[in-house]
Amino acid sequence: xxxRKHHPLSPELQASLPRVDVDNLITSVRYxxxxxxxxxxxxxxxxxxxxxxxxxxxxxxxxxxxxxxxxRVMVGYQACVECGSCRVGCPLFNIxxxxxxxxxxxxxxxx
Amino acid sequence: xAPKLAxxxxxxxxxxxxxxxxxxxxxxxxxxxxxxxxxxxxxxNLFGGVLYTHALAxxxxxxxxxxxxxxxxxxxxxxWLLSPDSAxxxxxxxxxxxxxxxxxxxxxxxRFDAWFAAQAVQEGVLLIAKTTVTDVLRDRKGRAVGVAxxxxxxxxxxxxxxxxxxxxxxxxxxxxxxxxxxxxxxxxLSVKEVVGLPAPEIEARFGLAGAHEGVAIDVFGDATLxxxxxxxxxxxxxxxxxxxxxxxxxxxxxxxxxxxxxxRFKSHPVVRPYLAGGTSLEYGxxxxxxxxYDRMPEVxxxxxxxxxxxxCMVDALHREGSNLAMTAGRMAGETALEAHREHDFSARFLxxxxxxxxxSFVLKDLRQYRRxxxxxDSTPDFIGTYVNFINEAAGRYFTAHGIPKxxxxxxxxxxxxxxxxxxxxxxxxxxxxxGMRG
Ligand SMILES: Cc1cc2nc3c(=O)[nH]c(=O)nc-3n(C[C@H](O)[C@H](O)[C@H](O)COP(=O)(O)OP(=O)(O)OC[C@H]3O[C@@H](n4cnc5c(N)ncnc54)[C@H](O)[C@@H]3O)c2cc1C
Ligand code: SF4
Ligand code: SF4
Numbered sequence: 029x030x031x032r033k034h035h036p037l038s039p040e041l042q043a044s045l046p047r048v049d050v051d052n053l054i055t056s057v058r059y060x061x062x063x064x065x066x067x068x069x070x071x072x073x074x075x076x077x078x079x080x081x082x083x084x085x086x087x088x089x090x091x092x093x094x095x096x097x098x099x100r101v102m103v104g105y106q107a108c109v110e111c112g113s114c115r116v117g118c119p120l121f122n123i124x125x126x127x128x129x130x131x132x133x134x135x136x137x138x139x
Numbered sequence: 140x141a142p143k144l145a146x147x148x149x150x151x152x153x154x155x156x157x158x159x160x161x162x163x164x165x166x167x168x169x170x171x172x173x174x175x176x177x178x179x180x181x182x183x184n185l186f187g188g189v190l191y192t193h194a195l196a197x198x199x200x201x202x203x204x205x206x207x208x209x210x211x212x213x214x215x216x217x218x219w220l221l222s223p224d225s226a227x228x229x230x231x232x233x234x235x236x237x238x239x240x241x242x243x244x245x246x247x248x249x250r251f252d253a254w255f256a257a258q259a260v261q262e263g264v265l266l267i268a269k270t271t272v273t274d275v276l277r278d279r280k281g282r283a284v285g286v287a288x289x290x291x292x293x294x295x296x297x298x299x300x301x302x303x304x305x306x307x308x309x310x311x312x313x314x315x316x317x318x319x320x321x322x323x324x325x326x327x328l329s330v331k332e333v334v335g336l337p338a339p340e341i342e343a344r345f346g347l348a349g350a351h352e353g354v355a356i357d358v359f360g361d362a363t364l365x366x367x368x369x370x371x372x373x374x375x376x377x378x379x380x381x382x383x384x385x386x387x388x389x390x391x392x393x394x395x396x397x398x399x400x401x402x403r404f405k406s407h408p409v410v411r412p413y414l415a416g417g418t419s420l421e422y423g424x425x426x427x428x429x430x431x432y433d434r435m436p437e438v439x440x441x442x443x444x445x446x447x448x449x450x451c452m453v454d455a456l457h458r459e460g461s462n463l464a465m466t467a468g469r470m471a472g473e474t475a476l477e478a479h480r481e482h483d484f485s486a487r488f489l490x491x492x493x494x495x496x497x498x499s500f501v502l503k504d505l506r507q508y509r510r511x512x513x514x515x516d517s518t519p520d521f522i523g524t525y526v527n528f529i530n531e532a533a534g535r536y537f538t539a540h541g542i543p544k545x546x547x548x549x550x551x552x553x554x555x556x557x558x559x560x561x562x563x564x565x566x567x568x569x570x571x572x573x574g575m576r577g
Contacts, residue, residue, distance in 0.1 A: 034392050035520060041364050044223070045399040046406065053398055056421045060178065087390040089330045089397045089424035110183060111424045112307040113328045116320045117387050127176060127309070129289050131269030135182040138333045138378070138421045139248035 050091040054107055057090075061106045062132035068092065068105040068114070069124040076101045076122060084114050084123070109134045146172045146265075148475050149286055149297040151272045151310060153180030156447025156464035156471075157303030158255045159198045163472025164301075165262040169479060172295060173256065173264050174288065176271040181252030184305075185331060185423045187371045187380060187458060189213055189355050190246045194462035198469050203240050205258055208250040210375035211353025212241035215345075219372075219409070221361040222530035226409040230356070237351070245353055245373045245380065247333070275300065275314055275443070282484070283314070283442035298484045299475045301444050303468060306426045308436070308449040316445060317436035323391055325434060327368060327427040327455065329384030330397040332405070334417035338377050344413050345374055357458060358383075360530075362404040365523015366393070370404050371458070372413065378420060379413065381405060384427060397424065429455045432509040438496065439489035444471040454504045456511050463501045470495040510574045521567060524558050 070076060082101070084093040090107045093114070110133055115125035127133075146169075150161045153175035161173040177183040190209070195202050214237055217230035236242065260266050276285040276294060285296035302310050306326070311317045338350060345354050353374040362370035368385035383400050390397060405414055428434075431451025438445045446452070447464030454463065474492040478484050496502045532551045540547065555564060 034389075037364060037393055044403060045396070046402045048396070048398045048402045050396075050398050053419075053422050056419055057423065081391075081394065083391040083394055086394045086396045087328065087387065089328065109424050110307070111328060112320075112426050113326075113387055113390075113424075115307075116326055116426070117323050117328075117391050119391065127271050127307070130176050130271040131178050133183070134423070135178045136185055136249040136421065136423055138250070139181060139185040139252075139423065 054090050057107075057109065058135045058137055059106065060132050060135055062129055065129055065132075066103070066105045067126045067128045067133070068103050068108060070101055070103060071122045071124050073100055075120050079120055079122070081119070084118055087117055088114055143296050144294065145285075145296040146170050147297060147479060148172075148299045148301065149174065149295055150264075150301045150303060151286065152303035152305060152447075152449070153177070153256045153259075153266065153268070154184055154252060154303060154305055154447060154464065155194075155255065155461045156449070156452075156468035157301065158252070158259050159194075159465040159468030160301040160303060160444075160446060160472040160475070161259045161264045161468075162198055162262050163469045164475055165259065165264045167472070167476040169476065171259075171264045172297070173259060173266045174270050174272055174286070174295070175256070175266065175268045177268060179253050179268050180256035180266065181249040184248040184252050185425045186248055186461065187331070187355075187373055187382065188246060188248065188461065189243050189373065189458065190251065191243050191459065191462040192240050193242065194465040194469075198465055199258060202258075205254075207244075207246075208254050209244035209246050210378075211245050211347075212236065212239075212351060213243040213245060213355045214241070214347075214352040215354040216243075217356060219356055219358045220526045220529050221358055221407060221409065222527045223361050224408060225530045225534065227529050227533050228356075230354070243355070245355060245375050247375060247380075272304075272310060275302075275310055281441065283440065299442055299444070299478055301446060301468070301471045301475065302449055303446045303464070303471075304449045306428050306448040308445075311436050311445050311449050314440060314443060316438075316440055316443070321428055321434055321451070323387040325429050326387050327384045327429050328387045328390060328397060328424065329382050329427060330401050330422070330424045331380060331382030332401060332422050333375070333378045333380055333420040334414050335378045335420045336414075336417045340416075341374055341377070341379065347374070350376065358404075359522055360526030361407065361523075363389075363400065363522070364393075364395075365520055365526065367522065369458075372410070379417065381410075381414065386429065387426070398422075427455060427460070428453050430509060430511060432502070432505040435505075438467075439474075439486055439492050441486045441489075442484045444474060444489060444492050446471045452501060452505065454508055456508050457504075459504070463505075466499060466501050467496060470499070470501075508574070525567075528555050528558055 215232035
């Protein structure tokens with residue numbers, strides 16, 4: 029495996045990204061929310077404190093991970109579309125990830 | 140104790156791979172149960188996407204009479220190479236694409252997978268939706284003998300199990316057939332939006348003669364900020380499917396929000412007019428396993444076969460996955476039928492499945508393109524550099540500057556040299572060729 033060569037994005041490119049209200053975006057998604065079982069969890073909040081970049085806050089496509097007032101990572105599992113990215117992408121493997129119970133979770137109409 | 144619930148075969152997952160396996164086994168006379176965690180087969184599934192009928196025809200030769208819910212035939216396809224403010228379009232439109240049934244159709248998975256699973260039911264498969272398989276049951280020798288589900292008294296038994304659980308292959312990992320998740324540099328996260336528009340609008344904007352024509356465009360360059368990934372624009376019957384996907388590692392490294400990339404792509408000056416006035420019908424996201432060949436799980440174990448995305452069977456370069464999944468599912472089904480005939484469910488016997496895959500396009504293509512992701516990833520600005528160059532070169536080429544053409548050619552080469560050294564270009568071309576040849 030060759031070493032990766034990342035170059036930081038230019039500030040102009042960064043600035044060209046529009047702000048998007050993800051909560052508004054997901055109003056189009058149908059969910060059957062399981063109120064009794066949260067299929068996602070932070071394994072250990074202390075680990076998140078030692079995670080400076082906190083990439084989960086950004087790469088989750090529906091914004092499940094947010095910071096609360098104490099800068100603790102909150103998990104809004106109800107919005108999850110079960111893509112699996114956080115399980116793979118959390119650099120410290122700190123996300124407990126299970127499938128929702130049968131019939132619950134996202135239900136695409138188009139897909 | 141209630142009697143054991145037993146079948147000839149269990150299939151986990153009602154996507155293209157699982158349903159193809161279930162149909163093949165049911166047609167061969169087996170008593171098959173297909174277990175799907177979604178409210179219905181397809182509820183969890185999302186792709187671009189383009190379905191290829193060759194794979195479907197081998198599972199269901201009479202699929203056309205069964206009226207599959209396709210969106211539009213793909214009668215024009217190709218690439219857009221986007222710079223921040225321009226595009227070079229390479230599209231192929233041909234009468235050759237207009238046979239009926241066509242070679243490829245756009246489709247929406249919630250509809251297509253539901254239809255495909257309904258065909259399995261017609262063939263005698265017992266489809267159980269809203270049920271998550273939580274574990275594989277094994278005997279004392281470690282051989283798979285059934286599955287546990289999240290239903291009360293939900294254990295189900297069979298001598299053979301086809302796992303077609305998709306990219307989040309938790310069961311495959313639990314069985315030790317995959318060594319954990321793919322690392323973030325070998326999965327792409329794609330986000331997609333289905334934008335509703337009246338059919339006549341779609342046809343006018345994309346230059347289509349009617350409902351019997353459609354386009355599939357893969358987009359490179361500015362849509363992913365030049366980073367390793369692709370975007371797409373596909374026409375559905377009354378909607379445009381638009382999406383963008385990047386290697387997850389890039390999103391993590393650059394702290395990018397995928398929905399912002401999508402919004403940026405949608406507002407690109409070349410893209411925006413196609414979507415103007417459309418309504419957002421649905422947003423969604425899904426992972427794609429990239430460069431599977433070298434990271435493929437074992438596809439056979441005692442009593443188990445693994446097919447489709449669960450075994451990383453995606454040819455990302457040609458946006459093919461559903462056809463590999465269907466073909467692998469069918470081959471898993473055929474192997475299970477033989478195993479039943481011979482009463483041999485051992486890993487040794489079931490390895491015939493791997494050999495079938497090797498002789499087919501599934502493993503031939505995956506082997507050929509095994510280096511593509513590494514190539515892009517070792518030079519993450521590869522796409523951006525060349526796509527921007529091609530756009531600028533086209534800009535010069537098509538503009539009359541009142542300078543001799545020979546000089547213009549020199550200028551165009553100069554543009555490339557500004558971006559990359561002569562040897563850099565030569566090396567990039569070599570790696571690209573090697574990546575394509577495998
Ligand atoms: C954005 C995007 C664009 C794509 N574009 C194309 C394209 O244009 N053409 C193409 O051919 N391919 C495309 N693909 C790839 C294609 O979608 C996949 O390769 C294909 O869906 C794989 O099929 P599968 O049956 O293996 O898995 P999936 O389709 O993922 O099906 C897996 C099924 O298993 C179910 N399941 C999982 N775990 C369990 C469990 N424990 N219990 C019960 N059920 C379970 C899931 O709910 C799901 O229904 C694209 C993919 C993406 C993400
Ligand atoms: S990426 Fe992982 S460790 Fe870091 S903040 Fe998020 S969950 Fe915590
Ligand atoms: S699985 Fe995907 S959608 Fe769900 S929380 Fe993780 S990253 Fe977000």
